[in-house]
Amino acid sequence: xxxxxxxLSRLPGEILAIQLTGKWQLxxxxxxxxxxxxxxxxxxxxxxxVFNTDALSFWDSSILTFLVEIMKLAVKEGIxxxxxxxxxxxxxxxxxxxxxxxxxxxxxxVVHEPFFSKVGSETIHFINSAGELIAFIGETFVAFGRMINxxxxxxxxxxxxxxxxxxxxxxxxxxxxSFLVGLILAFVGILQLGLFGAQVYVADLVSIAMVRQMGAxxxxxxxxxxxxxxxxxxxxxxxxxxxxxALETLxxxxxxxxxxxxxxxxxxxxxxxxxxxxxxxxxxxxxxxGLYNISLTVYLNRVIAALNLYHLFIGxxxxxxxxxxxxxxxxxxxxxxxxxxxxxxxAATSAVVTxxxxxxxxxxxxxxxxxxLGI
Amino acid sequence: MDKTKAHITISDLTxxxxxxxxxxxxxxxxxxxxxxxxMGGSGCGKSTLMRHMVGLKSPAKxxxxxxxxxxxxxxxxxxxxxxxxxxxxxxxxALWSSMTLEENVALPLSQNTTLSENEIRAQVxxxxxxxxxxxxxxxxxxxxxxxxxxxxxxxxxxxLDPEVLxxxxxxxxxxxxxxxxxxxxxxxxxxxxxxxxxxxTHELASIxxxxxxxxFLDPETRTMLAAGDPNTLLRENHDPRIQTFLRxxxxxxxxxxxxxxxxxxxxxxxxxx
Ligand SMILES: Nc1ncnc2c1ncn2[C@@H]1O[C@H](COP(=O)(O)OP(=O)(O)OP(=O)(O)O)[C@@H](O)[C@H]1O
Ligand SMILES: [Mg+2]
Numbered sequence: 253x254x255x256x257x258x259x260l261s262r263l264p265g266e267i268l269a270i271q272l273t274g275k276w277q278l279x280x281x282x283x284x285x286x287x288x289x290x291x292x293x294x295x296x297x298x299x300x301x302v303f304n305t306d307a308l309s310f311w312d313s314s315i316l317t318f319l320v321e322i323m324k325l326a327v328k329e330g331i332x333x334x335x336x337x338x339x340x341x342x343x344x345x346x347x348x349x350x351x352x353x354x355x356x357x358x359x360x361x362v363v364h365e366p367f368f369s370k371v372g373s374e375t376i377h378f379i380n381s382a383g384e385l386i387a388f389i390g391e392t393f394v395a396f397g398r399m400i401n402x403x404x405x406x407x408x409x410x411x412x413x414x415x416x417x418x419x420x421x422x423x424x425x426x427x428x429x430s431f432l433v434g435l436i437l438a439f440v441g442i443l444q445l446g447l448f449g450a451q452v453y454v455a456d457l458v459s460i461a462m463v464r465q466m467g468a469x470x471x472x473x474x475x476x477x478x479x480x481x482x483x484x485x486x487x488x489x490x491x492x493x494x495x496x497x498a499l500e501t502l503x504x505x506x507x508x509x510x511x512x513x514x515x516x517x518x519x520x521x522x523x524x525x526x527x528x529x530x531x532x533x534x535x536x537x538x539x540x541x542g543l544y545n546i547s548l549t550v551y552l553n554r555v556i557a558a559l560n561l562y563h564l565f566i567g568x569x570x571x572x573x574x575x576x577x578x579x580x581x582x583x584x585x586x587x588x589x590x591x592x593x594x595x596x597x598x599a600a601t602s603a604v605v606t607x608x609x610x611x612x613x614x615x616x617x618x619x620x621x622x623x624x625l626g627i
Numbered sequence: 628m629d630k631t632k633a634h635i636t637i638s639d640l641t642x643x644x645x646x647x648x649x650x651x652x653x654x655x656x657x658x659x660x661x662x663x664x665x666m667g668g669s670g671c672g673k674s675t676l677m678r679h680m681v682g683l684k685s686p687a688k689x690x691x692x693x694x695x696x697x698x699x700x701x702x703x704x705x706x707x708x709x710x711x712x713x714x715x716x717x718x719x720x721a722l723w724s725s726m727t728l729e730e731n732v733a734l735p736l737s738q739n740t741t742l743s744e745n746e747i748r749a750q751v752x753x754x755x756x757x758x759x760x761x762x763x764x765x766x767x768x769x770x771x772x773x774x775x776x777x778x779x780x781x782x783x784x785x786x787l788d789p790e791v792l793x794x795x796x797x798x799x800x801x802x803x804x805x806x807x808x809x810x811x812x813x814x815x816x817x818x819x820x821x822x823x824x825x826x827x828t829h830e831l832a833s834i835x836x837x838x839x840x841x842x843f844l845d846p847e848t849r850t851m852l853a854a855g856d857p858n859t860l861l862r863e864n865h866d867p868r869i870q871t872f873l874r875x876x877x878x879x880x881x882x883x884x885x886x887x888x889x890x891x892x893x894x895x896x897x898x899x900x
Contacts, residue, residue, distance in 0.1 A: 498721040500683060501681050503710040
C-alpha cells in the first residue's frame, strides 16, 4: 500500500513544487501542512506554489483540508497558489470551500477577555437577569389580576389537565419519599430519645417536624425536580418550535395562556400534596414506633397532643410559597429559553437549581421570622 | 377603506440582532390586495423582516406602518387589534404540538371571536378541507408529515379570515403539484377575501406566477436592491445580482462555464465523503 506523502522541491524562479503521492484517505496517516510551513519559513523568497499529482492514487477530504491549509498560508504570505496541477474535482471543491468568505463581522469569535472585564460583564449579566426576573414577576401579577377580572385568556381544559398532572400524578412519589422521611426521622429520634427513656416523644418529634417543615420542603423539592423541570422543558420546546411566537401574533399573551395555568395548577396543588406528605410521614413514624413497642394509640395520642394549628398553618404557608417559587422558576426559565435543543436542556436544569435554591432560602427566611414572632 | 391605498409601509427600517445589523434602510410599500414577494439569498434576513412586520421583533430604527398606524409606536390594545387581522404561516409550521389539528385551527377562533362551538367546528372543517386535510382533525402535529404540517399551519393562518396573510416559505417541503395548488389557493384567497399577501419564497415559478410586487434583499450590501413587480424586474432591471437570482444563475458568467471546461480532466475522480 502506498502511503500518502509529499515531496517538496524548488523550481527555478522561486517556485515551490509540492508533489503529492500515494493514497490520501481519512483515518490514515497523511502529511500535515506544517512541513510546508517550515519550508516557507526557511525560504521566505518563494513566490508561488505549484502542485504535481501524477503519483496520486486516491484522495478524499483529507487532501482538501491539507490544501486549504496551504492556501490560507499562501494568502497570508502573499504567495500565489497555482491549483492547475491538482485533479479537477479537487480544484472545484477548493473553489466551493473558498467561494463564500468567512463571515467576519458577526464576530462570534471567542476573544480572550481580561479578568476585570469578565467580572464586569458577569455583573451586568447578573443585573440584567435580576431585571428580567422582576419584569417576569410583574407580568405574572398583571396576568393574575386579569384572571381575577375574568379577562385572562387560557383554556380551562388546560388548567384541569395541568392540575391532574401536577397533583394526582405526583401522589405516588410524594407518598414514597415522605413515608421514608418520616421513618428516618423516627429512627434517629427514637435512638436519641431512648437514652433518656423518652421514646414515646418520638411522636412529637416526627409530627411537628413533618407538619411544620419537612412535609412542605420534601414536596417542594420533589415538585421542583418533577414539575418545575417539566414546565421549563415544555415552554422551552414551544419557544424552539416558534409555537410561542404563533400565540403572540394571534394576540394571545403567552403569560396568560401558558404561564398562568401552570402557576395556578402548581400553587393550588402544592398545599394538598404537603398535607398528604405530612400524613404519610407521620405514618412512617408510626411504623418505627411500632417496632419499638409503642402502641399505635399511644403514638396517635401523642401526635394529637403535640400538634397545634400554628404548625399546620406554617406548613401550609410554606408549601404555598414553594408552589409559587417552583412554578415561577420553571416558567421563567422556559420562557427565557433560546432556540436550540441544548438550551431546552439548560432551561430544565436551571429551573430545578433555581427552584431548590429558592426553596431553601425561603425556608430559612420563614423559619427566622417564625422564631422572631415566637410561633 | 380605500382599495388602492398603501396597506403596509416600511419606512427607513434597520434590523439588527444586538450589534449585528441584518439589513438597513429598507423602504417600500405594499398595497392592498398585493401579493408581495420578499426574495433574496438564504440568510439575508427575509424571515427577520417578516418578524418585524408581524410584531415579533422591534426595529433597531425606522417604522412599520399599517395604513397610517405605526405598529411599533401603537399602544398594546391597538397592537393586539392589528395582530388579530394577521394570519401567519411560519417557516417551521409552528403548530401547537400539544393540540390536535382541530384544536390548533379552533384556538384563534375561540380566543378572538364570539362564535359558538358549532360555528367554530364548521369553520375548522372548512379551513382544513381547503388545504386538503379533512379527516385529520383528531391528529396531533407529530403524527403527520412535514408537508401536511405546513398545510395545517396554512389552515390555522386562514382561520380568522385575515386581512394580511404572511407566508414564510410556504412551498418548501411540498411536492410540485401541491406547491402549484398552494399558489392557486393563495390567489383565490386574495381574490375572495381581498387579503394582502406577503410571501417569503425562493420558488421562481411562484414568484412570477403570483407575485404582483416584490422587494429584493441583498446580503452583501445589507440593504434592498430593488422593489417592484417581479416580471418587470426581470425585464427592466439590469442589476446582475437580481438577474442572476431571477434567472437561476443563468446569466452569471462565472461558475457554470468553469465547471464545464474542466469536465474532461483525466485525473482520478474517486472522491468520496
Ligand atoms: N436570533 C438570532 N440572533 C442572532 N442572529 C440571528 C438570529 N436569527 C437570525 N439571525 C441572523 O440574521 C440573519 C438573517 O436571518 P433570517 O432567518 O432572517 O434569514 P432568511 O433570509 O430567512 O434565511 P432563509 O431563507 O434561510 O430562511 C442571518 O445571518 C442569521 O445569522
Ligand atoms: Mg427564513
